[in-house]
Amino acid sequence: MSCCRALVLCLLSAVVGSGGFAHARGGAKAKAKPPAFPSHVVLVILGGGVRASDMADVELMPTLAAMADSGRRVDKIASGATESYGAAARILTGNAAVVAGSTTARPAHPTVCEYVREAQDLPQEQVWYVSYEGEDQLHLAHSTHAQYGAAYRPGEAFGMGPFAQPLESFLEVLGRPVPMEPETWEQLRHLRKLSRHAMSVWLPKTVDAGSPKAERTERALLRELDRKALLNRGPNPRDELAFRAALTVLEIHRPVLTVVRLGEAEQAQGSYDIYRTVLAANDRGIARLRKAVAADAKMAGRTTFVVVADRGRDEKPGPKGRLGAADASKQRGMVAAIIEGPGLRRRRGKTPARSIDDITPSVGHLLGIKTEHATGRPWLDLLNER
Amino acid sequence: MRRPSPLLLIVTGAALLLAPAVLAKPRDKFLPPPPAPDRDFYVKKVAPFIEAHCIECHRGEGAGAFRLPDDDPGLSLERSRRADFERVRAFINRNVPWESRLLLKVMEPGEGGDPHVGGAFVKVETDEHDLLLDFVSGATLTNLPPEVWFEKSEVRAKPKQEVIIDGRGSFDRDRDDMENLAYWWELYSRPAESRVSVQDRRASRLTFSPDTGGSYVFRLRVSDGKVWSAPRAVTVEVFDRVRVVRTKPGGISGLDKLEEDQLRRLRRVYLDVLGRSPTPSEALAEGRRSIKSLVKNILLRAEMGRAWVEEIGIRFGLYDDFRVSSEEAIDLALRVPAENLAPHVVEATLARDPSFLRRHPPGRPLARAIAGLLLGREPTTAEELAAIALAAGQALDMPGVGPVLDSRDWLAKVLAGKAFRRAAMKRRLGRFLDSGGVGKHIGHALRAVEDGNKAWREYLEGVLIDQRYLERKQLRAKETVTFLRCLFIDLLERKPTDREMAALVRAVEAMQGGSAAFAAVVRIMIDSGDAPLPLLVDIYDAPRWLTDRFLRYLGRRPKSAELKAYGQVLLHPQGGPELVIQALLTGSEYACR
Numbered sequence: 001m002s003c004c005r006a007l008v009l010c011l012l013s014a015v016v017g018s019g020g021f022a023h024a025r026g027g028a029k030a031k032a033k034p035p036a037f038p039s040h041v042v043l044v045i046l047g048g049g050v051r052a053s054d055m056a057d058v059e060l061m062p063t064l065a066a067m068a069d070s071g072r073r074v075d076k077i078a079s080g081a082t083e084s085y086g087a088a089a090r091i092l093t094g095n096a097a098v099v100a101g102s103t104t105a106r107p108a109h110p111t112v113c114e115y116v117r118e119a120q121d122l123p124q125e126q127v128w129y130v131s132y133e134g135e136d137q138l139h140l141a142h143s144t145h146a147q148y149g150a151a152y153r154p155g156e157a158f159g160m161g162p163f164a165q166p167l168e169s170f171l172e173v174l175g176r177p178v179p180m181e182p183e184t185w186e187q188l189r190h191l192r193k194l195s196r197h198a199m200s201v202w203l204p205k206t207v208d209a210g211s212p213k214a215e216r217t218e219r220a221l222l223r224e225l226d227r228k229a230l231l232n233r234g235p236n237p238r239d240e241l242a243f244r245a246a247l248t249v250l251e252i253h254r255p256v257l258t259v260v261r262l263g264e265a266e267q268a269q270g271s272y273d274i275y276r277t278v279l280a281a282n283d284r285g286i287a288r289l290r291k292a293v294a295a296d297a298k299m300a301g302r303t304t305f306v307v308v309a310d311r312g313r314d315e316k317p318g319p320k321g322r323l324g325a326a327d328a329s330k331q332r333g334m335v336a337a338i339i340e341g342p343g344l345r346r347r348r349g350k351t352p353a354r355s356i357d358d359i360t361p362s363v364g365h366l367l368g369i370k371t372e373h374a375t376g377r378p379w380l381d382l383l384n385e386r
Numbered sequence: 387m388r389r390p391s392p393l394l395l396i397v398t399g400a401a402l403l404l405a406p407a408v409l410a411k412p413r414d415k416f417l418p419p420p421p422a423p424d425r426d427f428y429v430k431k432v433a434p435f436i437e438a439h440c441i442e443c444h445r446g447e448g449a450g451a452f453r454l455p456d457d458d459p460g461l462s463l464e465r466s467r468r469a470d471f472e473r474v475r476a477f478i479n480r481n482v483p484w485e486s487r488l489l490l491k492v493m494e495p496g497e498g499g500d501p502h503v504g505g506a507f508v509k510v511e512t513d514e515h516d517l518l519l520d521f522v523s524g525a526t527l528t529n530l531p532p533e534v535w536f537e538k539s540e541v542r543a544k545p546k547q548e549v550i551i552d553g554r555g556s557f558d559r560d561r562d563d564m565e566n567l568a569y570w571w572e573l574y575s576r577p578a579e580s581r582v583s584v585q586d587r588r589a590s591r592l593t594f595s596p597d598t599g600g601s602y603v604f605r606l607r608v609s610d611g612k613v614w615s616a617p618r619a620v621t622v623e624v625f626d627r628v629r630v631v632r633t634k635p636g637g638i639s640g641l642d643k644l645e646e647d648q649l650r651r652l653r654r655v656y657l658d659v660l661g662r663s664p665t666p667s668e669a670l671a672e673g674r675r676s677i678k679s680l681v682k683n684i685l686l687r688a689e690m691g692r693a694w695v696e697e698i699g700i701r702f703g704l705y706d707d708f709r710v711s712s713e714e715a716i717d718l719a720l721r722v723p724a725e726n727l728a729p730h731v732v733e734a735t736l737a738r739d740p741s742f743l744r745r746h747p748p749g750r751p752l753a754r755a756i757a758g759l760l761l762g763r764e765p766t767t768a769e770e771l772a773a774i775a776l777a778a779g780q781a782l783d784m785p786g787v788g789p790v791l792d793s794r795d796w797l798a799k800v801l802a803g804k805a806f807r808r809a810a811m812k813r814r815l816g817r818f819l820d821s822g823g824v825g826k827h828i829g830h831a832l833r834a835v836e837d838g839n840k841a842w843r844e845y846l847e848g849v850l851i852d853q854r855y856l857e858r859k860q861l862r863a864k865e866t867v868t869f870l871r872c873l874f875i876d877l878l879e880r881k882p883t884d885r886e887m888a889a890l891v892r893a894v895e896a897m898q899g900g901s902a903a904f905a906a907v908v909r910i911m912i913d914s915g916d917a918p919l920p921l922l923v924d925i926y927d928a929p930r931w932l933t934d935r936f937l938r939y940l941g942r943r944p945k946s947a948e949l950k951a952y953g954q955v956l957l958h959p960q961g962g963p964e965l966v967i968q969a970l971l972t973g974s975e976y977a978c979r
Contacts, residue, residue, distance in 0.1 A: 139443075151747075151750060151751050155896065157896075163893050163897055163903065164893075166892035166896055167890070167893045168495060168889075169495040170889045170893075170910070174914035175910075175913065175915070176913070177906075177909040184965060187955050187958065187965060191955060191969035192969060194948055194951050195969070195974065196973065196974045198947075202860050203974055204860075204861060204978065207974045207977045208974075209973055209976070209977045214902045214905070217903075218902035218972075222906055222909060225906060252902075
C-alpha cells in the first residue's frame with residue numbers, strides 16, 4: 001500500500017514539475033507567485049490627526065477600506081502625540097525621543113529615508129520625502145545624526161512639485177506651458193522618430209530623447225508644470241499638491257521608498273465637516289497613487305502601501321462643530337494603519353502592543369534593512385519572516 | 387556682409403598671434419581691504435531682524451550650516467548678540483558684499499535671492515533689505531559705506547576706439563557726502579600684447595583706447611573718506627564685433643548661404659569652446675572666416691572663460707548656497723582668457739574655495755568628491771574609511787597621497803598631485819576629443835602646460851584646427867549647461883542669467899538624467915510668449931523656412947522625408963510652427979553637439 005502511495009506521489013510531482021497540470025487545464029498560464037517582500041514601499045502619513053474610526057470607513061474612505069480588505073487594518077497603535085510634527089518625527093525615526101530644540105528642528109535620530117539610502121547604497125532619487133508643506137516641514141526628511149544625516153538625505157518635494165519648485169522664479173517670469181493635446185503628442189513622436197532615424201548612425205547611446213521612457217517622463221513633468229496645475233480648489237489644497245508631487249516622483253523615478261506626509265486633517269480644529277471632506281479627498285489622492293503604481297509594470301505587485309495617521313482626535317465633535325484633539329478618549333490616544341501589498345503574513349500571530357514608533361522598523365523589515373537607532377519594533381505578527 | 391577694414395584686421399590679427407601673458411596684477415597695496423562687518427552695528431541694528439526671523443530654526447542644533455549658539459541664560463542680551471555676530475560674520479563676503487549668503491538667503495528668489503527652506507523675508511525695495519546690505523558692506527553706527535555702481539558690467543568696443551567707463555553712478559549710503567567720493571581704478575587684466583594702462587586712477591570716469599583685441603578688466607573702488615568700498619569689475623571686450631541682425635520671426639536668417647561644412651565647423655567650435663550655439667548673425671559673420679583665425683579669436687574671448695568656469699562650478703556643485711566666495715575664485719573667469727590658465731589651475735582654484743569643502747564636507751562625501759570630481763574615478767573603500775577617520779580629527783597616511791594632517795591638507799595635497807593634473811587635462815581635452823583622442827594627446831598637452839601658458843594655448847589651438855576634430859561625424863551628448871545655454875540662445879535669443887542657470891540646473895538635477903527635463907524647459911520657453919515664433923501666415927515659403935530652422939538648430943539641411951513630414955505638421959491644425967520648433971529642439975540630434 002505504502003509503495004503504491006509513493007508511486008502515485010512520484011507521478012504527481014513529475015506531472016506538477018513538468019507543468020503537466022497546466023496542459024491538462026488547456027494550457028492556462030499558472031499565476032505568478034507574489035513576492036514575499038516588496039521592492040518598493042509607499043508610506044503615507046495622514047497628518048493633522050485622524051480618528052481611528054474614520055480610517056477606512058467604507059463611506060468616507062472607500063479606497064482605504066478596499067486596501068484594508070485586500071491587506072491588513074492595524075488598530076490600537078499608541079500615538080500619544082499632541083502635535084503633528086513630533087508625531088511625524090516619531091513615525092519617521094522609529095524613536096520615541098522628543099525632537100530636540102525648536103518644534104520644527106531636525107530629528108537627532110536617522111529617519112527611515114536615511115536608513116534605506118544608507119543600507120542599500122541608493123542614489124538620492126530612489127528615496128523621496130514628499131511633504132504637504134515645505135519650509136521647515138522638510139526638516140523631517142533627514143536627521144542631524146553624525147553617521148547618517150545630510151549625506152543620506154532623500155529627494156525632497158513639496159509645493160508645486162519636485163521639478164516645478166526649483167523652477168518657481170523661472171516660471172514666474174516665463175509663465176507655465178499650455179497642456180498638450182493627445183494628437184499633438186502623436187505628431188511630436190513621429191517627428192522625433194524621423195530625426196532620430198536620420199542620424200541614428202552618429203548618435204551616442206546615452207541620448208534618450210525621443211525614446212518611450214523619455215516621453216513618459218516628459219509627460220509627467222509637463223503635467224506637473226502646465227497651467228492646469230494652478231487650478232487647485234479642493235478642500236485639501238496643500239495635500240493635493242503633495243499627491244501631485246508624489247505622482248510625478250512615482251512615475252519618473254519608481255523610488256524604493258516614497259514617504260508622503262499630509263497635514264490638512266488639521267482643519268478639524270475649525271470644522272468637523274471640512275475634516276470629513278478632507279479625508280474623502282485624501283482617500284481619492286491615495287487612490288490615484290495606487291492607480292499609478294498598478295499602471296506601472298515595474299511597480300505593480302511589488303509595492304507595499306503603508307498608510308498611517310500621526311495622531312488621534314476627540315471622540316466626538318464639540319458644540320461648535322469642531323473636532324479637537326484634547327479629550328482622554330481612546331480615539332485621541334490611538335491611531336490606525338492600513339498595510340497592503342507584498343510582505344504580509346497570511347496568518348496573524350499574537351498581537352503585541354503597538355506604537356507609531358514601530359512604523360519605521362516595520363518598513364525597514366519589509367525592505368530588509370536594519371533600523372539600529374529606532375526604539376520601536378517591527379510588526380512581526382503581521383509581516384513575513386526574513 | 388560688411389567687411390572689416392584691412393587696418394583693423396592687421397591690428398587684430400597681429401594681436402591675436404601674440405599669445406597674451408599673465409598681467410602682473412596691480413594690487414594696490416596701500417588701499418585697505420573692503421570694510422569688515424561691524425559688531426556694534428550688528429548688536430544695535432541687525433540683531434533684532436535675526437532674532438525675529440532666523441533663531442527659531444537656526445538656534446542650537448538647527449537647520450543648515452547657519453547655526454547660532456545655544457541660548458545661554460547666563461549671558462546678557464548684548465553678550466548673546468555678540469556671540470551670534472561671530473557666527474553671522476562667516477556668512478558675509480567682504481569682497482562681494484551684495485552676494486553674501488546672509489543677504490541672499492532671506493531675499494525673494496525672483497529678486498536674486500537663494501533658495502531657502504525657511505522662505506524669503508525681505509524684498510529689494512524694503513528698509514530691511516537696505517539694512518542688511520549696509521551691514522554686509524561694512525556699515526558702522528557712525529558711517530555707512532559707499533558702493534561702486536556701473537550702468538553696464540560689460541562693454542564692447544573696437545580696437546583704437548575710445549572707451550569711457552563711467553563710475554559716477556557710485557554712491558555713498560549716507561547720501562550726505564556724494565560729492566566727496568574718491569575713486570580708484572585698477573587695470574586688473576589685459577591682453578598680453580597690450581600696453582594699455584590707467585592714465586588717471588582717481589578720475590570718476592575712466593577713458594582709454596584699447597590698443598589691441600582681447601578682454602580688458604578694470605576694477606573700481608570708491609571711498610567716502612572713511613572707508614574704501616569693495617571692488618566691482620567691468621569687462622571691456624575688444625573685437626571686431628558681429629553686428630546683430632534680428633530677422634522677423636517668419637523671416638529667413640540666410641544661413642543657407644553658407645556651406646554645410648562651414649556651418650558645421652563653426653557650430654562645433656562654438657559648442658565646444660563657448661558651450662553654446664552661434665546666433666545666425668554670428669554664423670553669417672564668422673562662417674567664412676578661416677578656422678585658424680576663428681579659433682584664436684574665440685579662445686581670447688571673455689565668454690570662453692566664463693563658460694568654462696561656470697561649467698566646472700556647476701559640476702563641482704558650487705552654486706546657490708555654495709557659490710564661491712574667495713577673491714581668487716570670483717575673479718577666475720576674468721583671468722582665464724587673458725592668462726591662458728591650464729585646466730588644473732582653473733579647477734584647483736575652484737576646489738580651493740571654502741565653498742568646495744562646505745559642499746563636500748569631510749568624511750565620505752569629500753572622499754567621493756575627491757575621487758569622482760577631481761581624480762575622475764570611484765573612491766576606494768580604504769579611501770572612504772580613511773576620509774571618515776580624517777574627518778574625526780585623526781591624522782593618518784592617506785592611500786596614494788601619504789601623511790596628511792586633516793581633510794583640508796588632504797585636499798591641498800590632491801590638488802598639488804600629478805594624478806589631479808592629469809585628470810583635469812583629460813576633462814578639458816575630453817570636451818573636444820573622444821577617449822582615443824584624449825589618450826593620444828594627453829602626454830603632449832601636459833608637456834605643453836609645463837612649457838608655460840603660451841605653449842598650452844598654442845597646443846589647444848592646434849587641437850581645435852585639426853581636421854580630424856573638425857570633420858568628426860560622431861555626435862556627443864550635450865552637457866546640462868551647454869544644453870540650457872543653447873536653448874536660451876536658440877529660443878529666447880539671449881544668454882541665461884546666473885540665477886536662471888542655477889534654477890534650471892537644480893530642476894534638471896531633481897529629475898536626474900535623461901532629456902525629458904530639457905524637453906519640458908523647451909515647452910515652457912515656447913509657451914512663454916518671449917520666444918519670437920512666427921504665425922503660420924508669416925511664413926511665405928514653408929520649405930525654405932523649415933530648411934532655415936534645420937540649419938539654425940541642427941546645422942544641416944533636412945532630408946526629403948523630414949521636409950515632407952515637418953511640412954505636414956507645419957500646416958496641420960494641431961501642429962504649426964511651434965510644434966515644428968518643439969520637435970527640432972527636443973529631438974535626439976539637438977541633444978548632441
